[in-house]
Amino acid sequence: MTESSANKLLNGDVCHRSSSGKKSGKNGFVKNHCLFQQPQKYRRLREKNQNVTRNSSLYKKPFLESFEETPLLVAVLTYMGYGILTIFGYLRDFLRHWNIEKCHVAREREEQKDFVPLYQDFENFYTRNLYMRIRDNWNRPICSVPGAKMDLVERVSHDYNWTFQHTGKVVKDVINMGSYNYLGFAENTGTCADAAVEATHKYGVGVGSTRYEIGNLDIHEEMEQLVARFLGVESSMAFGMGFATNSMNIPALTGKGCLILSDELNHASLVLGARLSGSTIRVFKHNNMQSLEKLLRDAIVHGQPRTHRPWKKILIVVEGIYSMEGSIVRLPEVIALKKRYKAYLYLDEAHSIGALGPNGRGVVDYFGLDPKDVDIMMGTFTKSFGAAGGYIGGKRELIDYLRNHSHSALYATSMSPPVAQQIITSMKTIMGEDGTTLGADRLRQLSENTTYFRRKLRDMGFIIYGNDDSPVVPMMLYMPAKIGAFGREMLKRNIGTVVVGFPATPIIESRARFCVSAAHTREMLDTVKGAVTLNAEYFYSSDTI
Numbered sequence: 001m002t003e004s005s006a007n008k009l010l011n012g013d014v015c016h017r018s019s020s021g022k023k024s025g026k027n028g029f030v031k032n033h034c035l036f037q038q039p040q041k042y043r044r045l046r047e048k049n050q051n052v053t054r055n056s057s058l059y060k061k062p063f064l065e066s067f068e069e070t071p072l073l074v075a076v077l078t079y080m081g082y083g084i085l086t087i088f089g090y091l092r093d094f095l096r097h098w099n100i101e102k103c104h105v106a107r108e109r110e111e112q113k114d115f116v117p118l119y120q121d122f123e124n125f126y127t128r129n130l131y132m133r134i135r136d137n138w139n140r141p142i143c144s145v146p147g148a149k150m151d152l153v154e155r156v157s158h159d160y161n162w163t164f165q166h167t168g169k170v171v172k173d174v175i176n177m178g179s180y181n182y183l184g185f186a187e188n189t190g191t192c193a194d195a196a197v198e199a200t201h202k203y204g205v206g207v208g209s210t211r212y213e214i215g216n217l218d219i220h221e222e223m224e225q226l227v228a229r230f231l232g233v234e235s236s237m238a239f240g241m242g243f244a245t246n247s248m249n250i251p252a253l254t255g256k257g258c259l260i261l262s263d264e265l266n267h268a269s270l271v272l273g274a275r276l277s278g279s280t281i282r283v284f285k286h287n288n289m290q291s292l293e294k295l296l297r298d299a300i301v302h303g304q305p306r307t308h309r310p311w312k313k314i315l316i317v318v319e320g321i322y323s324m325e326g327s328i329v330r331l332p333e334v335i336a337l338k339k340r341y342k343a344y345l346y347l348d349e350a351h352s353i354g355a356l357g358p359n360g361r362g363v364v365d366y367f368g369l370d371p372k373d374v375d376i377m378m379g380t381f382t383k384s385f386g387a388a389g390g391y392i393g394g395k396r397e398l399i400d401y402l403r404n405h406s407h408s409a410l411y412a413t414s415m416s417p418p419v420a421q422q423i424i425t426s427m428k429t430i431m432g433e434d435g436t437t438l439g440a441d442r443l444r445q446l447s448e449n450t451t452y453f454r455r456k457l458r459d460m461g462f463i464i465y466g467n468d469d470s471p472v473v474p475m476m477l478y479m480p481a482k483i484g485a486f487g488r489e490m491l492k493r494n495i496g497t498v499v500v501g502f503p504a505t506p507i508i509e510s511r512a513r514f515c516v517s518a519a520h521t522r523e524m525l526d527t528v529k530g531a532v533t534l535n536a537e538y539f540y541s542s543d544t545i
Contacts, residue, residue: 055289058332060368064468065327070508074478078508081480082130089129103128104162126503134484135161137499143170145188146179148519150496171494175524177514178498182355182471183442184519185386185426191434192386195425196418203417215414223420227391230361230427232371235400236393238423239408240415242350242380243269245390248408250317250346251277252401253376257304257312261295261343263287263329265322270348274317280304286325289333292316296341314343320352320363320379324505324513326466326474328352331363335373346376354384355471360430360443366469384430387422389415446471446518449525453516456529462536471516474500475532476509483510486535493531 070078095101105128136157144151154169185192199219209215220238228236239245250273254260258279262270265286274281282299284291296314303310316338318329331347338345349362357365362379364371371377376394381387392402403409430439450471458464463476477486480501487499490512501510514528 055333055336058336065466067465068463070478075508078478082507085130085480089125092129132161137484137487145186146176147181147186148176148517148524149173150176174494174496175528176496177528178496180383180515181386181517181519182384182446184517192422192425196422199421200418205416205418207414209414210411211414212410217417219417219420220414223424226424226427228393230431231377231393233377233393235396236391237399237402238389238391238415240389240412242382242390244408244412245378245392246270246348247273247276249392249402249406250274252405254279254313254315259299259311259314260317261292261314262317265325266317266319267348270317287327287330289330289337293337296337296343300341315346316343317346320347320349321470321472323351323472324474324500326470326472328467328470329363331367331369335369344375347374347378349377349379351383351472353379354430355446356469381423385423385426387419389419442518449518449520450516453525460533473514473516474511475514476511478508478510480510486512489535490531495528495531
């Protein structure tokens with residue numbers, strides 16, 4: 001679910017202006033961005049949705065997010081770039097049709113031409129002619145702990161990225177800016193690793209059964225009690241897979257006759273869960289409270305289609321941190337609307353739990369709100385805790401209901417014991433129950449690193465999306481050629497990062513996404529900053545489009 005570039009933040013964010021002494025452009029932004037070396041006449045004269053926050057009284061501190069409008073010249077050049085790639089794609093398809101060029105992609109058999117097609121034409125076209133050109137930027141094999149630095153297996157392709165061969169060499173000490181290792185618990189030494197080893201000796205690696213049969217271990221119950229205490233809720237339940245925590249539990253909570261109001265940038269697991277539930281789904285604009293309130297009013301006034309009966313349930317589904325935008329949900333306003341219209345709230349804290357708030361308890365802690373105001377608190381252990389799986393927390397009645405109705409609870413194999421122990425140890429460290437200040441130190445370091453890295457990139461003139469406090473830092477690239485070139489050039493400088501383009505983002509909003517970690521040192525972040533600057537100079541010295 002993506003959004004248009006014209007309505008990213010209609011209900012208002014305070015956008016950043018130049019504060020470093022640099023000369024600002026007409027819209028208050030510095031002009032020396034690597035994509036803004038064009039004359040000022042090509043710049044957009046406004047920011048995306050500059051309205052002020054509607055209910056500022058609900059916020060205890062400034063809520064700062066920036067989403068700059070795509071510059072007009074850049075948008076035109078981006079469309080031109082995709083147009084050129086499309087033309088060459090059709091030319092290469094013509095050559096493949098006449099067997100002049102070999103085609104590696106799966107195709108329909110001639111005798112199946114009258115059947116319903118197994119492969120979508122446009123998806124296939126995009127995959128073989130656009131994605132394959134830059135496929136080497138993804139799925140790189142790692143042969144070490146994905147901590148602040150990592151080792152990559154070197155690979156080459158002799159057929160334009162259709163296949164890869166390992167060279168037998170290893171690229172050492174690559175700075176890892178792509179993993180969601182927010183608190184640095186992805187490590188093979190220390191108290192967490194030692195505790196996981198002990199759990200492996202005691203329980204083994206696999207359980208071989210579901211929680212409802214003979215797969216319910218004491219370590220699982222200890223973990224769930226700790227998670228409930230950490231979140232400040234009555235009870236919680238853990239699952240072995242984060243994606244399935246959403247996709248398999250939402251169908252247990254809603255069904256036919258229910259209404260789900262979903263943010264347009266919600267994760268695929270939330271979208272899948274909503275679709276599997278059979279509920280009616282309506283989408284509101286990203287973080288836009290006017291759009292959400294309008295849908296709530298219409299739902300109350302008109303009820304269900306045709307019959308106009310009241311909805312059985314109205315469930316608002318949002319995320320804490322949106323992993324492609326780096327934005328933080330306007331939770332105080334969402335809760336106010338939820339209470340006003342008697343709806344339920346499902347909060348996905350996959351990226352915010354452990355990464356936000358003075359105590360690392362997520363977006364609820366960040367805004368200083370009462371956890372009881374969120375009906376269903378969902379999160380994952382795969383990011384800040386360096387483990388795997390997910391959880392749902394809330395009232396005891398909710399959790400008891402899910403234990404008997406959730407497909408993930410009834411049919412999925414129990415969580416691996418060393419993974420459960422990793423969660424327990426890291427969570428106790430964050431809570432300070434290990435007798436040290438390590439958890440508090442990592443929370444403070446993550447906050448400092450996030451502020452420093454965002455400020456440095458913005459001072460250099462790059463367009464950075466998202467909230468000032470979000471450790472997810474999207475830096476806009478826009479043009480299709482820069483997606484592949486940026487990832488390759490960063491790796492040449494021993495920096496591993498994630499580049500993202502269409503269809504994961506709007507077609508003119510391709511980006512590089514940095515994930516800041518507490519494990520990163522100031523020197524590492526300065527190295528990344530310098531590499532980004534060198535890449536910008538390289539792009540314009542070589543006239544890359």
